Amino acid sequence: MLERRFVCSLDELPPGAMKLVDVGKFGVGVYNVAGSLHAIVNYCSHEGAPLCEGLIGGTNESAPDEPGGLRRIKDGQIVRCPWHNWEFDVTTGQNLADPKRRVRTYRVDVADGQVYLNA
Template identity: 50%
Template sequence: MSEQPTTSRPADRKYAVAKAADIAPGTRKIVHAGDRSIGVYNIAGKFYAIRNVCPHQGAPLCRGLTTALVVSDEPGGFRHEREGEIVRCPWHQWEFDIKTGQMIVDPKMRTKTYEVTVETFDVTVVDEMVVVHM
């Protein structure tokens, strides 16, 4: 009986990119992890990370406006939902959901998202760091 080859996933790479306190709720910080530029967002105390590249034409996506989702139930009426969860590309105004990376008008189009954790390092000085997993 021959042994089946096993496939394994590459090891999870972690990058400590910022102190949690440096990214206040409702703000973002653009960081570098490896060779990638990434926007790390604090939405209501939870951290999300997306690639700082618009899939349309390569604009620095995270330099765009962070806003709410505008929804409408009828002509002339609109309301804002999910405040601070949408980033708008600074070049062509394409909007992306920060939590999922999906484009608002075409969910099949997306930008890369990354897992984010906040970890405490138990050393001489305890310091909470935002860690991006790639």
Template identity: 35%
Template sequence: MAEIVVDLAAVPPGTMKTVDLDGVEVVIANVGGECFAFGGICPHEGGSLGDGELHGTTVTCPWHGARFDIRTGAVIDGYTDEPVRVYDVAVDGDVVRIRTA
């Protein structure tokens, strides 16, 4: 199991932050105070999802616009059928802990 701890203040509500979790790009998203974490590389052609747009619990890839549900990693629509991985997230006081499941 790998874990990374990030200051909650670094991910204000409505924003995303890309972190390195044991060599893997992972995006933390804060949706109204609830945090989610998912793989940062779009399965289509490798766009950085952390540079995309976050609307509610949907992230849009900045390259070709594939959209994913960040709660489950499922594809909503776009050029891929492959979901992104999601990670366990726990808000612990002033920090967010992200773990491989």
């Protein structure tokens, strides 16, 4: 059964920010991606690193029509594992290199300006 846990006030989690919540065995990172809230387990599916300690940013995709042949995408949506640089989309939990690999995601909601995690 899911438990609804208070995370913080919405003002404390501006776009681009992450708040680590002490829940479960590894914790859960709650992210604000351009005003949309998402949560993932703090555990890399590769070798168990504390995933939410990784850098949050974007990634590159091939763009032959762009100078340098690359285009920056998904800014503020990709967390990079601090151990081996595996990239995960915090909005879906999917690994960018291998979409069959993923990390667990959780539902987040806001009520009266307060952020709650359902874990």
